[in-house]
Amino acid sequence: MRPIWLIARRELAAYLKGMLGYVIFAVLLVLEGLMFNVWALSSGEYRSAEVLGAFFTLTFGISTAAAVLLTMRLFAEEERDGTLVLLTTAPISDWQIVLGKWLSAFVMVLLFDAMTLHMPLLILVNGHVEPGHLAAGYLGLALVGAATTALGTLASALTRYQVVAGVLGGAFCLGLTLMWMLGKVADPPFDTILSYISLHNKHFMPFMRGSVHLRDVVYYASLAFLALLLTRQIVGARRWR
Amino acid sequence: MIEVRGLTKFYGPVAALRGMDLSIPEGEIVGFLGLNGAGKSTALKILAGHLLPTAGSVTVGGVDLVAQPERLRASIGFLPEQPPLYGEMQVAGFLQWLGELRGLKRAVARQRTAEVMAQTGLDRFAARPVETLSLGYRKRLGIAQAILHSPRLVILDEPISGLDPVQIVQMRALIRSLRGEHTVLISSHILPEVQETCDQLLVLAEGRVVAHGTEEELRALVAPSLALEVEVRGESAAAIAAIERLPEVHAVTEARRRGEVVALRVDLRREGRDQVARAVVESGASLWGLRPVDNALEAAFMEMVRPQGAPNDREATP
Known part of the structure; x- marks a missing residue:
């Protein structure tokens, strides 16, 4: 565990000592604040639970964008700067390298999610928020964050160019999110499969409504594991190339 | 022992490497010579555990790279041609972090950080950002x-490239100071530098080790004759x-003339430095200098790395 934490700690310091983390957080939080104000608070009368559900949908999209932006540098930057050799020649496993990098981005996304907490609390001004609903929604966001940062880490391991990694990571997340649309037009059994692997609809909606199902937790955990496993394979394969 | x-890659x-064989005794400084594309960098990256x-x-030390890669990497330190450094970290913080990543306990990493900063003259810059x-x-x-975790083998890829003359002298002294404590493998294409620093030389060509020995042993392979430069006034x-x-x-x-001093190149059939010196003095001229013409290693190197079937310059010259 120690090497994983050491790698994560250095990555976290790189985010927080430089401007990158702050710029991503500031831009996305302002964007989310504006959208939450316009979309969730200002258009008509809704029940508190509906506003909270809308907030979680919005935060799902914005925190996914944060995950893509935060992860695109993880391997691509090191590959470009030639610093990856410090990790690959250290007496640690490829799994530890991948998990350390992913953990740093995951912690950053959790921080981002935590910074959005004031928005649902604003609902308390004119409404009521169930703590269980709030906790379930944030658990869902954390699980989505685990999966999307894993997908972003995978994208970053595929290329030495950060922009390409960002585009790839965005494509992975957007593609998986929109799978439910393909599921609607596909024939059985593909409709069920495509609908099941969609990042949002089937699995995130219960969290938005305040319900936690084991199948959804397993889905996000499995997706994160699969993406990290592929990343580990790519990092390992580089030694043989 | 390495x-x-x-070794094939x-x-x-x-093919970058085609069945490379070598043995390196503990505690020696070994120079790794070869033309661009000879497979030096690939060999170094494999030895460092970066590639398989x-x-x-x-x-x-008996630990196999493929069977126990992590254990082997613990006994190796590697400096690529471009030093891999995190610019935003402070010098001491970088070394401390890397020491812990390589398995040193926090207190030991702190102690080793202080020691290697003193050894490399970096203690003044402990709090400076690396960039x-x-x-x-x-x-x-x-x-x-590279030496932070006291590895058995230290691999230095072109450690003096890009340095100014003062830095080269300091770097040479630093590398020599590693002798005995570590086995050091230095890759370089600067022959005089390798001659200055290394105990043994390895010559790599087309992915194979074509020669291995001390400088004298390599010279003897292709340069049995002796030439002198004699300066007379x-x-x-x-x-x-x-x-x-x-x-x-x-x-x-006559090689060159500078004022009243003439430099002569004297090609000998056999050792005859005493006789040449005596002949100059007895002729009435002043003997200003006498030294062997030292291009033998370069000639040996050129001979060894010459592609098979390529014309031999010496043979081609009428």
């Missing part, structure tokens, strides 16, 4: 990180005539 047997259909071979074996260091000090930091014509009469001398040519 043992490499049949293919990049797709391209297509075939063959690498063992350091503010000059190239010379970055190279030093690169060496500091005054009656140079008389000196030339006197040297030419010696049975040890094959030929005398």
Whole structure:
């Protein structure tokens, strides 16, 4: 565990000592604040639970964008700067390298999610928020964050160019999110499969409504594991190339 | 002891290493010579554990690279040509972090950080961000990180490239200071540098080790003859005539003239430095200098790395 934490700690310091983390957080939080104000608070009368559900949908999209932006540098930057050799020649496993990098981005996304907490609390001004609903929604966001940062880490391991990694990571997340649309037009059994692997609809909606199902937790955990496993394979394969 | 047997590496259909064999004794400084594309960098990356071979074996102190890669990497320190450094970290913080990543306990990493900073002359810069260091000090930091965890084998890829003359002298002293404590493998294409620093030389060509030995052993492979540069002042014509009469001398040519001092190249059939010196003095000229012409290692190197079937310059010259 120690090497994983050491790698994560250095990555976290790189985010927080430089401007990158702050710029991503500031831009996305302002964007989310504006959208939450316009979309969730200002258009008509809704029940508190509906506003909270809308907030979680919005935060799902914005925190996914944060995950893509935060992860695109993880391997691509090191590959470009030639610093990856410090990790690959250290007496640690490829799994530890991948998990350390992913953990740093995951912690950053959790921080981002935590910074959005004031928005649902604003609902308390004119409404009521169930703590269980709030906790379930944030658990869902954390699980989505685990999966999307894993997908972003995978994208970053595929290329030495950060922009390409960002585009790839965005494509992975957007593609998986929109799978439910393909599921609607596909024939059985593909409709069920495509609908099941969609990042949002089937699995995130219960969290938005305040319900936690084991199948959804397993889905996000499995997706994160699969993406990290592929990343580990790519990092390992580089030694043989 | 570092043992490499049949080391082979293919990049797709391209062979970078073709069955490389070598043995390096503990505690020596070994120079790794070869032309660009000879496979030096690939071999170093495999020895450092960054790449894995297509075939063959690498063992350091009995630990096998493929069977126990993490254990082997703990016994190796590696400085690539461009030092891999995190610019935003402070010098001491970088070394401390890397020490812990390489398995040192926090207190031990702190102690080793202080020791290697003192050894590499970086203690003044402990709190400086790495990105503010000059190239010379970055190279030093690169060496500091390579020896931080007291590895058995230290691999330095072109450690002096890009350094100014003062930095080269300092770097040379630093590398020499590693002798005995570590086995050091230095890759370089600067022959005089390798001659200055290394105990043994390895010559790599077309993915194979084509020669391995001390500098003298390599010279002897292709340079059995002896040439001298003799500087005389005054009656140079008389000196030339006197040297030419010696049975040890094959030929005398004027190499250059600077004022009254003439430099002569004297090709000998056999050792004859005493006789040449005496002949110059007895001719009435002043002997200003006498030294062997030292291009033998370069000639040996060129001979060894010459592609098979390529014309030999010496043979081609009429």
